Amino acid sequence: xxxxxxTDLSVDQIQLGQFETWGRPDRDGLFAKLRAxxxxxxxxxxxxxxxxxxxxxxxxxxYEDVVRASRDSETFCSGQGSNIGDLPIEMLEFFGSMIxxxxxxxTKLRKLVSRGFTPRVxxxxxxxxxxxxxxxxxxxxxxxxxxxxxxxxxxxxxxxxCDMMGIPEGDYxxxxxxxxxxxxxxxxxxxxxxxVLMNAAVELSQYAQALGESRLTSPREDITSILMxxxxxxxxxxxxxxxxxxxxxxxxxxxxxxxxxSHGMKALTEFPDERRKWMADFEGVAPxxxxxxxxxxxxxxxxxxxxxRDTEIAGQKIAAGEKVVMWYSSAxxxxxxxxxxYRFDVTRTPNExxxxxxxxxxxxxGANLARREIKAMFGELLxxxxxxxxxxxxxxxxxxxxxxxxxxxxxxxxxx
Ligand code: HEM
Numbered sequence: 232x233x234x235x236x237x238t239d240l241s242v243d244q245i246q247l248g249q250f251e252t253w254g255r256p257d258r259d260g261l262f263a264k265l266r267a268x269x270x271x272x273x274x275x276x277x278x279x280x281x282x283x284x285x286x287x288x289x290x291x292x293x294y295e296d297v298v299r300a301s302r303d304s305e306t307f308c309s310g311q312g313s314n315i316g317d318l319p320i321e322m323l324e325f326f327g328s329m330i331x332x333x334x335x336x337x338t339k340l341r342k343l344v345s346r347g348f349t350p351r352v353x354x355x356x357x358x359x360x361x362x363x364x365x366x367x368x369x370x371x372x373x374x375x376x377x378x379x380x381x382x383x384x385x386x387x388x389x390x391x392x393c394d395m396m397g398i399p400e401g402d403y404x405x406x407x408x409x410x411x412x413x414x415x416x417x418x419x420x421x422x423x424x425x426x427v428l429m430n431a432a433v434e435l436s437q438y439a440q441a442l443g444e445s446r447l448t449s450p451r452e453d454i455t456s457i458l459m460x461x462x463x464x465x466x467x468x469x470x471x472x473x474x475x476x477x478x479x480x481x482x483x484x485x486x487x488x489x490x491x492x493s494h495g496m497k498a499l500t501e502f503p504d505e506r507r508k509w510m511a512d513f514e515g516v517a518p519x520x521x522x523x524x525x526x527x528x529x530x531x532x533x534x535x536x537x538x539x540r541d542t543e544i545a546g547q548k549i550a551a552g553e554k555v556v557m558w559y560s561s562a563x564x565x566x567x568x569x570x571x572x573y574r575f576d577v578t579r580t581p582n583e584x585x586x587x588x589x590x591x592x593x594x595x596x597g598a599n600l601a602r603r604e605i606k607a608m609f610g611e612l613l614x615x616x617x618x619x620x621x622x623x624x625x626x627x628x629x630x631x632x633x634x635x636x637x638x639x640x641x642x643x644x645x646x647x
Contacts, residue, residue: 236259238261248275250631253630258560262561266566271546276288281424291545292561292565294562301557301590309333313331315533327475330483341592341596356395357603360604367382368611376622376641378639383612388601388604396454412431435477436478455477488600491525492605494530499609516577516578523576530633532633536555621640622641
């Protein structure tokens with residue numbers, strides 16, 4: 232059994248709201264300590280220029296509690312924000328679309344946009360996912376080394392979501408830059424202020440509105456056309472609703488899957504036996520390996536809810552109006568739910584991780600697409616570059632929200 236991570240901090244010294252916490256090397260140790268000693272704890276909020284300091288938040292770190300809050304959206308709502316800090320209410324929808332909504336609006340919007348993600352739509356792009364993964368890997372293959380994040384991991388989800396939305400290839404790069412800005416908030420490298428954030432969102436929104444309107448007049452074979460013309464109970468998406476959903480998709484579709492793929496590559500380097508196991512029977516092991524990669528990576532570290540009424544969780548009273556943060560990264564390492572949780576195990580069964588959320592109304596809409604992309608990418612990598620491995624230490628994103636890898640060097644023997 233892999234040893235549990237530790238920390239020198241006492242439970243009272245752990246401050247999940249302070250930004251510096253996310254640069255600490257003992258992050259896993261902090262959560263292990265909270266799970267053992269204080270499963271529901273209260274934290275002060277950090278400060279972000281331009282946003283008033285909030286009242287603090289409760290933290291759920293055990294699997295069982297994260298799942299419970301996630302599945303009870305009547306008690307734990309999303310409409311007041313799904314990140315820790317409070318954005319002005321008009322910005323919430325602009326940035327987050329349905330992720331910051333509650334029933335009945337959420338239900339209606341989700342029903343509408345689900346048209347773009349039916350199993351049929353997702354299956355129809357399977358071939359594109361495979362050929363795109365193949366093209367990406369063949370392009371880098373002769374080089375023998377590269378930055379894994381930009382040239383391999385990010386390239387696939389970017390190309391797929393842009394292709395699905397009908398974005399011309401010449402604009403992919405700009406989508407990549409803008410989604411980096413939105414999720415790079417707080418990392419000094421991106422220097423994101425509230426103004427920079429707003430400008431990126433406005434640029435994406437204007438782009439989306441123009442794209443959406445062009446499909447209204449001349450629909451094509453893309454989800455932009457499906458979404459702009461879909462009709463649920465007489466309702467259609469307005470172009471500004473479409474624009475907000477577009478921002479959510481471009482950001483959610485790019486930043487999460489790429490980090491899953493990057494952490495997966497790192498894990499396969501660190502656990503060579505697991506890699507051998509997968510390579511010996513790629514198709515047979517793929518379903519469990521892909522789930523384990525997402526548990527291991529937990530690309531989205533948290534989402535927040537707000538209590539709609541006085542309630543209690545794990546014996547802790549929570550008052551109506553208080554913020555509750557579900558730490559997926561901790562739930563996915565909870566020793567009560569996962570035997571030997573710090574072991575990367577490509578055949579782990581069962582593996583009901585909360586990487587795509589803990590279940591309930593907001594469960595990740597793109598989960599099936601992400602699974603296909605991860606499988607296609609590793610299929611291609613392990614076949615074409617069987618000795619690909621991470622060298623040196625990856626450069627990590629400084630964030631409490633996205634478990635991100637910014638750069639990661641890989642090497643391999645170029646195929647003849
Ligand atoms: C490994 C990749 C991914 C991970 C780890 C991930 C994770 C998540 C998580 C944690 C949530 C919130 C769930 C909740 O609150 O219960 C979510 C929601 C969502 N995801 Fe993903 N996601 C991934 C890929 C994608 C992709 C590829 C897309 C679309 C192209 C996507 C679209 C969405 C949307 C639209 C929502 C909001 C659903 C709602 O509010 O009803 N995700 N995702």
